[in-house]
Amino acid sequence: MKKKLLIIGLVWPEPKSSAAGSRMLQLVEQFQNQGYVITFSSAAKTSPNTYDLSSINVEKQPILLNDSSFDVFIKDLGPDAVLFDRFMTEEQYGWRVAEHCPDALRILDTEDFHGLRKAREEALKQNEVVSTAHLQNAITKREIASIYRCDLSLIISEAEMDILISQFKIDKSLLYYLPFLLDPISEDNIEKLPNFENRQHFITIGNFLHAPNYDAILYLKQTIWPLIRKQLPKTEIHIYGAYESQKVSQLNNKKEGFLIKGFAKDVNEVMQNAKVCLAPLRFGAGLKGKLIDAMQNGTPCVMTEIAAEGIFGELETNGFVNVDAEAFVEKVILLYNNSEIWEQKQQNGFEVLRKRFEKTEFESDFAKIIAELSNNLNAYRENNFIGQLLMHQSMQSSKYMSKWIEAKNR
Structure with missing residues (x-):
């Protein structure tokens, strides 16, 4: 039985x-x-x-x-x-x-x-x-x-x-x-991912009902994103998540390139289109699914210590970890503009998945x-x-x- x-x-x-x-x-x-x-x-x-x-x-x-x-x-x-x-x-x-x-x-x-x-x-x-x-x-x-x-x-x-x-x-x-x-990611699937030149803009993703995600979006809107746009005025940030409320929708601002995209039917597609994932979480616990999604799709990240907690162990991160807003933005700009660093961080992500989560x-x-x-x-x-x-x-x-x-x- x-x-x-x-x-x-x-x-x-x-x-x-x-x-x-x-x-x-x-x-x-x-x-x-x-x-x-x-x-x-x-x-x-x-x-x-x-x-x-x-x-x-x-x-x-x-x-x-x-x-x-x-x-x-x-x-x-x-x-x-x-x-x-x-x-x-x-x-x-x-x-x-x-x-x-x-x-x-x-x-x-x-x-x-x-x-x-x-x-x-x-x-x-x-x-x-x-x-x-x-x-x-x-x-x-x-x-x-x-x-x-x-x-x-x-x-x-x-x-x-x-x-x-x-x-x-x-x-x-x-x-x-x-x-x-x-599940392991095959080398064939990795090779099919869009490269540095074929990606653009930034992404963040997470259920809008989850309080740490909403706080991170506000922090992006009020502090992080204005600093990024000063140096990369043509870039956009695409914000995805389930259960979009009115208080989330009203943050959308096309002129500022701050775009609330709502529910992502295919997280892999939207993550592969982005050049860099941002995870400026200021509180929370557990493991962050957005970082796993990013690594699986070859998208390097800039994140806070809380976002990175428990993910990388002793391995190199798939991006940069910073708490201070100005240092955070500095690494965002570096990662967005430097293909060599971007590609190294992407490879770090694949190694983390292989060694820690298979x-x-x-x-x-x-x-x-x-x-x-x-x-x-x-x-x-x-x-x-x-x-x-x-x-x-x-x-x-x-x-x-x-x-x-x-x-x-x-």
Whole structure:
């Protein structure tokens, strides 16, 4: 009998809208390769950008929040493992899974360290350096509690692994580093990419609903782009992203070459047309999908340290990393005008993809850890006393709040 995996999504996967959507499909592929039959459930609404899960043999099951119908559903399904998409879904459904399928392996895909992103956002607002006080916010506490309640948490960035282990003293056995899992790029495909002379203008891309992306666009508009246009007056920046709102649309200014392009139907096409990708993110966490897209399409980048975090390891970057606005712009101009440097940075990007993100480097070890956990689950849980503590009824405020909401809604 084949093993069953239930994925509980915060949203339905939208790989063309966000890196999180692409990440989820990568995980689906990994578990299918391990022999799991997968059901994907979510309480969110679908959108025109929602991926057709049936095309990859994944069953789709809508669920409700704060409703005991989920209890009936999961008991009937009887999954061997449950994957929570971000800590918020574990808060909502983790206790129900533990009650009705206690022997199911519980896995948390953090997507990124939300508490770290919040800490950086607050520090930016206060014009302060991120401190321990910023890190110890309410979101961090909720997220780490979720990590302890699960048997394994997937961490996408080595930088976040280090923070969780060194600063928050989380046992390494509860965490597993699993970055983006990419197919290799063939030399033939690399040779077909447009060269330096056949590209023009700048690009940035990212879901407009994501707060770090919107802040980066404002920073571009108000600070970075005017400095670039002074030196490259005929260039344009093309800004792509899903869920364009009015506050985003009104930033469009053709005269300034600041063009809001909206949803990109084909990210590869628009990225290949651009000469340089800009990623001036001032807060955030996790890995930045825009940088992966840029490297896959041979587009060098100029980025902040936060944008570059977790991507390059000890390897050379596919561009330049700067925080200061004037230094950022200086490197933008250099990269845009110098074909030799541009081509070297492009090659750096291909090397980073090969050495750090090819899925074949991670598949066997990931399958091994999932199998070991599944076969020795009780022993693993005995070593996680804090997790047991947090599952005790005296600590389960989310459970009783959910029951109260359900009763109130009747």
